[in-house]
Amino acid sequence: MSAEKVIFNLLKNDAGIVALVGAKIFAGVIPQETVLPAIAYNHISTTERTTVAMTEASTLATSRIEVAVQAKDYPQQKQLIKAVRKACKNKRGTIAGVPVHSVIVGTVGPDMRDDDAVIYMQTIDFIVTYSEPNT
């Protein structure tokens, strides 16, 4: 839904990200044969503010979006996670047509590795607060 569009839009329009991964920003899973580095994003959860009347034209929603980076080595992993944070953190306004109140960092995950495939990985979660239309 809307929060995924926001994060994708921020990533694909950031010069620093494009310089590192080009168009390799995937929804869900990074395909197996992708030449690294690359990025994938996933929706984790959304909560919506509720009112008793339930008649409002839009609802304030808060989503957690996980962005996962995969890199060829540790310095590249760190460079990419830093670039993702810079591209998305503290953004607000209309982004990809979505009224965004805030994008803040939720958690930065641990260093992970696939030693056999030699892939260096890390995740960063963003908490996106935005208005979701009800009509």
Added chain:
Amino acid sequence: MAGRTSVISISGATLSLSASLPATYDATGYAALTFTEIGEVENFGNHGVSATITEFTPVKTAVVTKIKGTKNYGTMALTVGSIPTDAGQVLLEAAAESNNHYSAELTYPDGEIHYLDVLVAKKEYQDGSVNDVSRLSVDLAVCKKPVVVAAA
């Protein structure tokens, strides 16, 4: 008094305000008023009567006697998402700054209505931190027994 015969959720209930007072404090008087809905109400709080209990304990019996004293129709403590241009919230602002009584209409999803004579005793901005929603804390001090119109 007819009305609901099973419990309901209050999802869909609305709260509205009027600067006017009824000619008579009954269903007919209140039905003649024009009310403005207060938008973005998250929580209605409570309303209704609570009485002071006075205690007296004679030495002979050593049993506490309880006597009902003054009645208070309480304060409805609302939590509202702040939208300054919402017509109902504009009216709340005026009511909060005024010493006048206002009329409130609480309409439940099944059609039951509670009419209240209120003073808007508080309209406080609740801000908080980065993840918090900008809200209002509003107190409606209820001055008379609610007029209850049962659901049809």
